[in-house]
Amino acid sequence: FNTRVCVLYFAKSAELSGVREELLQVDTPINSQDLWTRLLGQHPRLLRVLQGHVVLAVRHQYVAIDDQEALTLRDGDEVAVVPPLSGG
Amino acid sequence: FNTRVCVLYFAKSAELSGVREELLQVDTPINSQDLWTRLLGQHPRLLRVLQGHVVLAVRHQYVAIDDQEALTLRDGDEVAVVPPLSGG
Amino acid sequence: GCVTSLPLGASKKGRDIFKLSHHRLSVEDVVAAVGSASCGAISLFIGTTREDQSESGKVIGLEYEAYEPMVQSELAELCRRLRARWPDLAHICVHHRLGWVRVGEASVVAAVSSPHRHDGQRALVCLLDGLKANVPVWKKEVYEDRKASWKENAE
C-alpha cells in the first residue's frame, strides 16, 4: 500500500538534504529503519553524517531508527528528521 | 572590670523590651549566659517569651546563650538580641 | 508572524505558557506570566550565549530553529510530568528565541511559580533538563569568519 507523507528536515539534516520539506511516496505499514532507508535513498549524504545520531518523529512522536514497530502512515502524515537537539 | 556596651533589640525582642537600643554597664569578661541574665534583669518580660528561642550577636558574630566562652567586651561594642529569623 | 504564542490551556493547578520568538525575550513578561496571588515563590532561569564559548573561533551569535508544533507538544508533555511530580506547581512559562541571536542576548527564559520555594526550584531544574533533552530546537554557532557549526546538548 502506497501513501504520500510530508517529510520535514531540520538543522544539519536540512543542510545535508538541501531541502526543508518534501512529499515522499512510501509503502505502509513501514518500520522506522525502512523509513530511514527510504530517506537515505532520497538523500544519500544524510547517511554518512547522521547515521547513529538521528531519530525520526512521526506525527509529532519520536521514533528511534531501530524501533521495530510497524508504522501505519496516512496521506499527509508528518515525518521529521531530528538530528541531535541543542535547544536552551 | 566594667564596660559600657550598646545593646540592640530586634523584632519581638524590641517589642518586649520596649527599646530598640540602649547603653548598658556590664562586667567583662562575661559569658553569653551571664550577659543574657543581665539583659533579663533589665527587661524581665524578655525571659518568659524568648527564653530558648534567642541567640545573641556580639560584634556581629552569633553567640548561643549556652556558649561557655568568656567574652571580653569593650566600650561601645555592639550586642544584639536576635530572636528567630524570618527573612526571605 | 515572527512570534508563535502557544497558550496550552489551563490545567487544574495552573497555566503552561510557551512562546517562540524572533525578538528579544523579556524577563518581565515571563515573571508576569507565572505571577500568582497564591504563590510565594517564582524560580526563574535565563540562558544566554557566552562570549568565547567555542574552540572554533569567536562566536558572534547563534541561529536557532525549531519544529514548532512539536515544541508545543513536547513542552506540554514535560509540564504534565512536572505537575505529576510536584502537584503544587502553579504556573510554568518558557520563552525561547528563534532565528538570529547575538552573543549576550538571552536564548531562553523559563520560570515556575509554586507555593513553596524548593518545589519550584527543583521543577525548574527538571524543566530545563527536559527542554534540552526532548524539545526539538536546534542552534548553530556562527563565528567571526561566518562559518558555523550545529551544536549538540550534552545533557
Add this chain to the structure above:
Amino acid sequence: GCVTSLPLGASKKGRDIFKLSHHRLSVEDVVAAVGSASCGAISLFIGTTREDQSESGKVIGLEYEAYEPMVQSELAELCRRLRARWPDLAHICVHHRLGWVRVGEASVVAAVSSPHRHDGQRALVCLLDGLKANVPVWKKEVYEDRKASWKENAE
C-alpha cells in the same frame, strides 16, 4: 536614606551585591547586576508574600526589619561558602525589602550567574537556605484587623 546598598567588593571570580531597600524591588536590576559576558546561566528567585497565608486572618502585608551591618557580614560569609563549593560562580546578588511590604509585592529577589546552569541553580538554593537560616532579617505578618505576628523560618 531608605536604601542601603552594600557592594562588598569583587572576589577573584565575581561580585557579591547586596541591597536592602524600602522600595519595590526590580527584577531587571538584579538580572543586570549578575549579567556577565562570560556567563551563560542566570538563576533567579523571587519571593513574594502570598495571599491568605495565615490562620490568624487575612494578611494585608508584612513589616520587615534587619540588623543591617550584620546582614552585610552574614551574606558575605554565605557567598564565601558558596564560592568555595562552586568555584565557577560569577556574580551573586540579593535584594531584600525592608519596612512595609504589601501582599503580592516581592520581598526578596536573588540571583546567581554561572558558566554552567546546574552550578548556579544549586548555589541559588543554598543561597536562599542560608539567607533564611543565618541572615538577620525579621518579618511580621499584619492582618486586616491590624493585629500582627512575628514569623519564624521553618528552614
